[in-house]
Amino acid sequence: MRTVEEHRAALVGLVSALPPVTVPLSESLGRVLAADVVAAVDLPGFDNSAMDGYAVRSADVVGAGPASPVVLDVDGDIAAGDTRRHVLRRGATMRIMTGAPMPDGADAVVPVEQSDGGTDRAALMLAAEVGKHLRRRGEDVRSGDVVLRAGMRMTPGRLALAAASNVAEVLVAARPRVSVVSTGDELVGLGSPLDHGRIVDSNRPMLMALVEAAGAELVGFGHVGDDGEALASLLELGRGDPDLVLTTGGVSMGAYDTVKEVLSRSGTVEFSKVAMRPGMPQGAGVVGPRRTPIVTLPGNPVSSFVSFHIFVVPVLRALAGLDPEVALVDGVAAQGWSSVPGKVELTRVVLGPDGVRPSGGQGSHMLGALADATHLAVVDAATTNIEPGDVVHLLPLVGQD
Ligand SMILES: Nc1nc2c(c(=O)[nH]1)N[C@H]1C(S)=C(S)[C@@H](COP(=O)(O)OP(=O)(O)OC[C@H]3O[C@@H](n4cnc5c(N)ncnc54)[C@H](O)[C@@H]3O)O[C@H]1N2
Numbered sequence: 161m162r163t164v165e166e167h168r169a170a171l172v173g174l175v176s177a178l179p180p181v182t183v184p185l186s187e188s189l190g191r192v193l194a195a196d197v198v199a200a201v202d203l204p205g206f207d208n209s210a211m212d213g214y215a216v217r218s219a220d221v222v223g224a225g226p227a228s229p230v231v232l233d234v235d236g237d238i239a240a241g242d243t244r245r246h247v248l249r250r251g252a253t254m255r256i257m258t259g260a261p262m263p264d265g266a267d268a269v270v271p272v273e274q275s276d277g278g279t280d281r282a283a284l285m286l287a288a289e290v291g292k293h294l295r296r297r298g299e300d301v302r303s304g305d306v307v308l309r310a311g312m313r314m315t316p317g318r319l320a321l322a323a324a325s326n327v328a329e330v331l332v333a334a335r336p337r338v339s340v341v342s343t344g345d346e347l348v349g350l351g352s353p354l355d356h357g358r359i360v361d362s363n364r365p366m367l368m369a370l371v372e373a374a375g376a377e378l379v380g381f382g383h384v385g386d387d388g389e390a391l392a393s394l395l396e397l398g399r400g401d402p403d404l405v406l407t408t409g410g411v412s413m414g415a416y417d418t419v420k421e422v423l424s425r426s427g428t429v430e431f432s433k434v435a436m437r438p439g440m441p442q443g444a445g446v447v448g449p450r451r452t453p454i455v456t457l458p459g460n461p462v463s464s465f466v467s468f469h470i471f472v473v474p475v476l477r478a479l480a481g482l483d484p485e486v487a488l489v490d491g492v493a494a495q496g497w498s499s500v501p502g503k504v505e506l507t508r509v510v511l512g513p514d515g516v517r518p519s520g521g522q523g524s525h526m527l528g529a530l531a532d533a534t535h536l537a538v539v540d541a542a543t544t545n546i547e548p549g550d551v552v553h554l555l556p557l558v559g560q561d
């Protein structure tokens with residue numbers, strides 16, 4: 161029996177990194193940066209006013225206050241977007257709006273609320289000191305600064321920072337192209353009537369969703385029955401020219417476990433038992449004329465879900481040129497639970513305010529626990545009992561991190 165690490169290393173070894181791609185910033189949300197983003201401009205780009213009010217030389221308003229207003233000539237207006245270069249006369253002021261460039265010579269702003277609002281002459285009632293209500297060029301970001309680092313996922317906030325820095329395009333990790341195929345005669349499509357003995361093909365929508373939530377691109381999907389020829393031809397097709405094919409079902413010891421039967425014959429896919437629960441029966445290799453990497457996941461829904469997290473995510477990350485390892489986070493058990501000896505156990509858990517608890521029934525056919533689960537607790541093969549207060553290692557669920 162293989163260890164989880166051995167099987168993961170074998171899978172990651174099947175793929176090589178795809179080259180990163182340049183995308184317009186507007187299409188970068190959710191993508192992982194493949195290079196640092198460097199600001200092309202200072203932020204702010206010029207000294208500007210933080211308030212609607214009056215640009216002044218602080219020396220001209222010394223002692224100004226409600227009881228002792230300083231009255232100055234108003235030499236004109238400066239609106240946001242004014243591209244002229246203004247110079248403020250000594251003993252004068254200019255009306256200025258939020259975001260408008262400061263005139264040369266001005267070093268402070270008196271907000272309109274602390275004035276009489278005059279347009280020819282204005283009475284100012286604040287002794288604004290140097291820098292008051294002023295936003296300095298480059299105080300936020302300097303041109304040439306690294307504002308985002310390679311490996312970060314683009315979020316709306318990061319996108320805003322890149323946009324303000326006038327970065328129009330970014331280099332991002334490639335999105336691997338993935339096909340998903342479910343197998344089994346018992347499966348019917350979502351929304352169809354269910355005869356006795358039939359079940360809904362839930363693994364296919366689950367894996368399609370996992371693929372997309374993991375940042376990969378779904379390029380094909382289908383279902384085949386337990387018919388060896390159909391399965392063989394579907395896999396040969398490699399529809400959509402995927403970088404990876406995922407199958408689910410048909411990999412254990414049954415008389416109709418077609419994936420294993422058909423692909424074992426090809427000689428390019430290896431089937432193994434992995435010391436984990438759930439997800440023991442696994443297979444992987446290459447198929448078709450392009451030797452497309454394939455990972456054959458077990459059919460039990462939870463086994464398939466867990467195997468995706470433990471094996472497919474690292475493969476997708478390797479394809480994207482990222483470190484295959486996903487960092488685990490620590491949590492503290494709020495209650496105890498037992499774990500199978502000799503195998504890594506992946507327990508669906510909820511990380512709540514009081515700590516970590518198993519989320520519902522843990523059978524590999526039981527999807528109920530996925531409603532609330534936030535993480536998989538990775539319990540090593542030597543541990544048979546988790547006690548309340550124990551530190552447990554958690555893998556965030558895809559789409560939930
Ligand atoms: N004699 C043995 N039997 C089994 C073993 C074993 O070692 N010896 N291993 C068990 C383990 S562990 C697992 S996991 C499963 C893996 O089975 P398969 O990959 O061959 O999957 P199937 O037999 O096709 O299906 C298993 C189970 O999952 C349901 N299923 C399958 N596909 C879907 C789908 N797309 N959507 C929803 N549910 C699906 C299927 O109906 C079965 O109930 O084998 C054990 N048996």
Ligand code: MOO
Pocket residue numbers: 436437438439440441458460463524
């Ligand atoms: O390993 Mo199976 O995955 O227990 O259900």
